[in-house]
Amino acid sequence: MSDALSLLQQRHSAPSRQLGEPAPDAVGLRALLEAAIRVPDHGKLVxxxxxxxRGHAKLKFGAQLAERAIRRDPDLPESKREKERLRYTFAPLVMVVVARLQADSGIPDIEQKLCAGNVAYNILLGAYALGFGAQWLTGWAAYDPEVAALLGLAKNECVIGFVHIGTPIADIPDRDRPALDDLLSEWKA
Known part of the structure; x- marks a missing residue:
């Protein structure tokens, strides 16, 4: 079997709480992202x-999100408040993948979002290929207008995901996967 297929068969997400230093350095991250943006792109819209x-900015962003979570839900239980406070303290690097929707392009929004989603998935695959762990998260923050403003998103932009990247600090067992035979059919005329 080819190494590429082996990589796909072994890839799994590493929970962000189980990611520590190091993350890819500047050179490694650039190579990872240059590979990640090589995605199908109908209309070449990018x-x-x-x-x-990363670093202090990542921690400050996480603290502001935790404050926003509590403003959104003042009755948030303490355990969930703590989870929000700690969310951005584990993985040393978080890449925010943003979709930039171009309504006047003639390309449906869903295709543009799928293109951006492919970038997020390529970051996961690339991180794994480089020996790092990664997890693609969304949650409430991906859809919150105040978080969008905090990130400086334009009106035509939305968060596709927060990809947390680092080195796994524990063995991460793979989860059960669906059986292909339960998913595959053949269309017959």
């Missing part, structure tokens, strides 16, 4: 962009 969160 309907995506990336925002890097």
């Amino acid at each position: 309907p995506f962009r990336l925002i890097e969160l």
